[in-house]
Amino acid sequence: MRRFLSLTLSLILLAGCSPSQPADRQVDLSQPPAQSLEVPPPPPEPEPEPEPIVAHLMVGGDVMSHTPLTDDCYVAETDSYDYTHVLQFAAPQLALADYAAANLETPLAGGQHSGYPRFNSPDELAWNIREAGFDLLSTANNHTKDKGMEGLFRTLDVLDQAGVAHVGTYRSQEERDASHGIHVADVGGISVAFLAYTYGLNGFRIDDDLRFSANLFNLDYYTTLCNPDYQLLEEDMAAARALETDLIAVIVHWGNEYRTQQNVHQENLAQFLVGQGADLVLGGHPHVLQPYMTVTAPGFDGQEREGFVIYSLGNFISNQNFADDPWQDLATKTTVILDLELTKTPEGDASLTDVRYTPYYMLHRNRQPVGERRHLVNVHQAMAEYEAGDSELIDQRAYASLQKALDLCHEVLGPEGDRPSE
Numbered sequence: 254m255r256r257f258l259s260l261t262l263s264l265i266l267l268a269g270c271s272p273s274q275p276a277d278r279q280v281d282l283s284q285p286p287a288q289s290l291e292v293p294p295p296p297p298e299p300e301p302e303p304e305p306i307v308a309h310l311m312v313g314g315d316v317m318s319h320t321p322l323t324d325d326c327y328v329a330e331t332d333s334y335d336y337t338h339v340l341q342f343a344a345p346q347l348a349l350a351d352y353a354a355a356n357l358e359t360p361l362a363g364g365q366h367s368g369y370p371r372f373n374s375p376d377e378l379a380w381n382i383r384e385a386g387f388d389l390l391s392t393a394n395n396h397t398k399d400k401g402m403e404g405l406f407r408t409l410d411v412l413d414q415a416g417v418a419h420v421g422t423y424r425s426q427e428e429r430d431a432s433h434g435i436h437v438a439d440v441g442g443i444s445v446a447f448l449a450y451t452y453g454l455n456g457f458r459i460d461d462d463l464r465f466s467a468n469l470f471n472l473d474y475y476t477t478l479c480n481p482d483y484q485l486l487e488e489d490m491a492a493a494r495a496l497e498t499d500l501i502a503v504i505v506h507w508g509n510e511y512r513t514q515q516n517v518h519q520e521n522l523a524q525f526l527v528g529q530g531a532d533l534v535l536g537g538h539p540h541v542l543q544p545y546m547t548v549t550a551p552g553f554d555g556q557e558r559e560g561f562v563i564y565s566l567g568n569f570i571s572n573q574n575f576a577d578d579p580w581q582d583l584a585t586k587t588t589v590i591l592d593l594e595l596t597k598t599p600e601g602d603a604s605l606t607d608v609r610y611t612p613y614y615m616l617h618r619n620r621q622p623v624g625e626r627r628h629l630v631n632v633h634q635a636m637a638e639y640e641a642g643d644s645e646l647i648d649q650r651a652y653a654s655l656q657k658a659l660d661l662c663h664e665v666l667g668p669e670g671d672r673p674s675e
Contacts, residue, residue, distance in 0.1 A: 308441025314566035320368035347386025351441030362404030393421025421449030433492035499603035527560030
């Protein structure tokens, strides 16, 4: 009996030492264990559709520095030259470009500066034109040899020092042979091959052993100026096509001065260049604006081709003055910055997709101090400031000239292209 009680007491004590399971945590062993659920990974994000590349190539006309303009850029305190005030109103638009080009119609030969008829401009022009936003200058024009071969070669050295690309003239046969004188530029992700040519050199000749130094599209470049060197152009354009760039642009110095319409020689050469693969033909030399249009031509491959041609961009900066001819005075002071929208599709096809321009006017203020006499003004901006009473540059007479310049741009180029750059 005593053993039985002892065993019973032990069992009771053992039961009291076991922790009781809370009701809400008890496991019903009669149910099978729950299966773990695997969450499937989210579907992959769809690949974004490739976007086309859109870039803006801006083009200006002839960069010239006649003596009054050079004098206005002289800084006596430092015995140097500064074109910043001349270019300050164009620089904001050029800042919107992916790439900008113009024609440098003056040697940078060092020594004594001079204006028309044999130009020689201060070296500072190269730095200031670069600071304003230009990336490339054509150096092939009728003033290329104004200061001899030494001036031609030195101009290229100065441009190199200033960080400005150049096309159209060369220091050696090897330099031209490197790519048939072609400069390839990255225009906002679109590759463009640039070539440049001039009709002649104002009667100057180049020795046969230096013929490489300037791209001349006429065989009779020092006489009658009417016999194009088609073999040279064909070879250079074939070399440009072989580079397989997205587009080809040709800068051409041609045409009749002070005429707002192209001549038949320009039209024939434009068709030839487009047929040889030029997508853009950018003209200069007449010192006034000439029209732009799409040109069609039979191509080198037997297929019809199309290309954009502007026959003349007029002057960019200059100091031509025709007091006895009001129309010519106005026309040589009126210019534009051409804004060419280039688009490359995801499939790799590139084309010109929009053309617009901004009118500019070379303002002369002869009674002002040096450094304040010459300004290339944005016509729309300058007119708006005058109308708002906020202009320090424009008076009633200048405003009337701006209105005439605007009318001239619309007459020659058409009003539909007069739209601000974006």
